[in-house]
Every structure is written in structure tokens, then in C-alpha cells.
Amino acid sequence: MNINLTLIAQAIMFAIFIWFTARFIWPPLMNAVERRQKTIADGLAAAEQGNRSLKEAEVRVQTIEREARAKAQAIMADTEKRATAMIEEAKVQAKTEGGRLLAAAKAEVGQEVERAKATLREQVANLAVIGAEQILKREVNSGAHAEMLNRLKAQL
């Protein structure tokens, strides 16, 4: 183990290797590693962000759903109420109309009856006058007894 020029030669070689590593190996590799670390960190942050917004969206969706359901229920209840009201109204209207029609029919019938009675009375009166004329032929003056006959007609 004697020291010789090898020492200096090896030291020079060592210096060259250090320079080479520090210049061409370490910086680019660490650069790549750090860039990748940043990419991964960014990706994780983005995933976290995505998760959070997904949760937010879910909450929003639930709110909207609840609101929509409540609105639909309100609309249904309203519609039912309105339908009931319409049915009731229609019933009332129908009843009124029916009553009116009945009354009109009754009135018409009454008028018909009155008219038939009047005609009948007239015809009876005429018949009576004709009969009386037949019976009384001469004695009875139709002109003189017209007043009495009309009174009789009214009594019938």
C-alpha cells in the first residue's frame, strides 16, 4: 500500500464523475420527479374538488326534487278541489235548470188546461145554447138572452 500518482488520477476521475452527475444526471431527473409530484398533487386536488362538487350537486338535486314533489302535490290538491267545486256547481246548476224547466212545463200545462177548460166551457155553453135554442126555438131570443147565457158560461 504505497501512495503514488494513482491518487491524483483517481481524484481527477472522481471530480469528472461528480461534475457529470451534478450537471447531467441529477437536475433533469429531479426535475422530472418534481414535475410528476406536482402533477399527482394537482390530480389529487382536482379529484377532491370533483368529489366536493358532486356532493354539492347531490344536495342541490335533492332540494330540487323535494321542491318539485311539493309543487306537484300542491297542484294535485288544487286540481282536486277545483274539480269538486266544479262538480258541485254543475249539480246546483243542473238542479236549478231542472227546477226551471219543471216550472215552465207546469206553467205550460196549466195554461193548456186553462185553454182547454175555456174551449170546453165555450163549447158547453154553445151546446147549452144550441140545446136551449132547440128546446125553446121561438120564445128564446138569442140576443135577449145572450147576457144570461154569458153569465152561465162564466159560472161553468
Added chain:
Amino acid sequence: MTAETAEQAVEHAAEHVLTPSSYIGHHLTFLEKPVGEGGFWILNLDSLITGGILGILVFGFMYWVVRGATAEVPDRRQAFVELCVEFINDQVKGLFHKDISFVAPLALTVFLWVLFMNAMDFLPADYVAKGLTAIGVPEFRIVPTSDVNTTFALALSVWLLMIFFSIKVKGFGGFIHELFCAPFGVKPLWAAPLLMVFNTLFNLIEYISKPLSHSLRLFGNMYAGEIIFLLLWVWAATGLAGTIFGGLLGAGWAIFHILIVVLHAYIFMMLTVVYISMAHEHH
């Protein structure tokens, strides 16, 4: 030893002169190339070549992966490299609380390079030696970190960086001040000269012991590991039973050595970071 085997041994020795010490000595001989006069001007080509090839392979592979690196989903290759780099990054961040843009790549370089240089211990020494002898390289030490020059080169580089950062952070004045006035301070003014002597001694010892312990810890462990492998392989010279036991124990030691190899690469890296981190601290 019977006469017959002794005769054989003598015959054997006469052919190759292969004794345990020559075997081990052979495996512990560097491929040296003198480049000038004197004992210092020698290059251990084996350490340099193995270290260089490993560094080029490892950092070339890293560069190849990094060049195709993407910030999107990484492929398996990139994921593996990122795993290593993230591991180093975490370790450094745990120890060093300032700008790590230089210290972290330094730690990565130290860890990977030392790890792979240590791992050369797993290559079967004799196969490598036979192969290299066949192509005309009789002596070659395959583990650069069991060469004290390599570990000292690393430790002294770290030591210089330590001093550089100490001066950079505290200024030259602050560095000198700390050399004389830390860690005991100069508070009772009457004792100041004495305290300054102690401070200086303390700092000197620290500055000397740091690179020594840093480099020798790695060197010692790798050298010892190599020697133990060689001793186990020497057993194979005693016959079939020795070969089998040597193989079994060698496998056991290799498994244990995986731990040592990784552990010492890790320790070397951590100490590097700790020393440079300490250089940033004010006293």
C-alpha cells in the same frame, strides 16, 4: 504428509512455484506503470481502468435513463433509477439542511461509484486472473477500493471540498478564526493562549483523522474481504475436500460480503455528507 504427496508437491513447485504466499502475493500485485522517476510517479493501471470503466458504465447508464426520463408514468428502468436517486435524496435531506443541489449529486456519485468498485470483489478472482493472463496481463487487481490510492483520492477530494465549503460559508477569516478559537473558545481571557493551543491541536487532529478514517475504513474492509476470499481459495490447493469446504465458505463469505459492500458504500457516502454538512456549521 506422505512421501508420495511430498514428491508431488515438490514436482508441482518446481513447475509453477505456487505456494500460498506466492498465490496471495500474486493476487495482491498491482498492474503498475511507471511514468517518471521515483516511487510516487507510478500509475496503478488496474485501479484506474476498473474505476474508469465502472464509472463510465454506471453514470453512462444513469445518463441514458435520465435522457429519456419523463414526468409522466415512468418505465421500469426509470423507476429503478428514481428509486436510487430518491433514496440518496432522502438521506442527504435528513443530514444536510441547506442547499443540496451540489451535495446530493456528490453523494449519489460517491455511493454508486464506491458501491460498484466494492462489488468487483464478487468476481471470482482466479477466473479474472486466468482470463487476463491469457490476454497478456498477468497482474491485475480487480477491486479499485482495495487500493489505498483510490480511497485516499476519494477521501482527500471530500476533504478539500470540506475546506472549500468551510471557507465559502464562513469566509477565509472565519475559517482561520474557527481553526484557533473552536471548539473550546477563548473565553477566560487569561487562558486564551493555552486554549488557542488546544483548539489548534484539536482541529489539526480532526482535520488529519477525518480523511484517514474515511479512507482507511473503506480500504481496510475491502482489502480484508479480498484477503479472506484468497485464503479460502488457497484451501482448494489441499484437495477435493478443501475445495468443497473452500467453496462453501466462500459462498457464505460472499453472501456476508454483499452486506459489507453495500454498507461501506453507504457509510462512505454518509460520512461525505456529514463532513460537508459539518463544514457548513458555525461555531
